[in-house]
Amino acid sequence: MxxxxxxxxxxxxxxxxxxxxxxxxxxxxxxxxxxxxxxxxxxxxxxxxxxxxxxxxxxxxxxxFVPAGVGVVAHLALLQAQWQPIAAALLVSTVATVLVTGWVMQRLMRKRD
Incomplete structure (x- = not known):
């Protein structure tokens, strides 16, 4: 091991x-x-x-994920100042991920049938 x-x-x-x-x-x-x-x-x-x-x-x-959480707390002022671009990036990336995953799933399901 x-x-x-x-x-x-x-x-x-x-x-x-x-x-x-x-x-x-x-x-x-x-x-x-x-x-x-x-x-x-x-x-x-x-x-x-x-x-x-x-x-x-x-x-x-x-x-x-503990170090990432500590990093968020350490840079809280920066996150508060830049919350709009961060929120937009999270929203766009989430929507893009869902759309691409759905498209790939449809393609794979068609190939299987």
């Missing part, structure tokens, strides 16, 4: 390294997840120990 925790951290570290070195506007953890996906596709199966590690992380996912 320690091996897979190390692999997850290594993928994230390599992703951060690649994001910093390339200057791409993509977060390092996203690149790390892509690296992990490539590794798992190459391997051809999901190792049971990796599944247990991932389940353990997902069970405690709420703890990972």
């Amino acid at each position: 320690l091996y897979w925790i190390t692999m997850l951290l290594l993928c994230q570290w390599l992703g951060e390294l690649a994001a910093t070195a390339s200057g791409l506007p993509v977060p390092g953890p996203v690149i790390g997840m892509i690296l992990l996906l490539a590794f798992l596709l190459w391997r051809g199966e999901e190792p049971p120990d990796l599944a247990r590690v991932a389940d353990g992380l997902l069970n405690h996912l709420a703890l990972l």
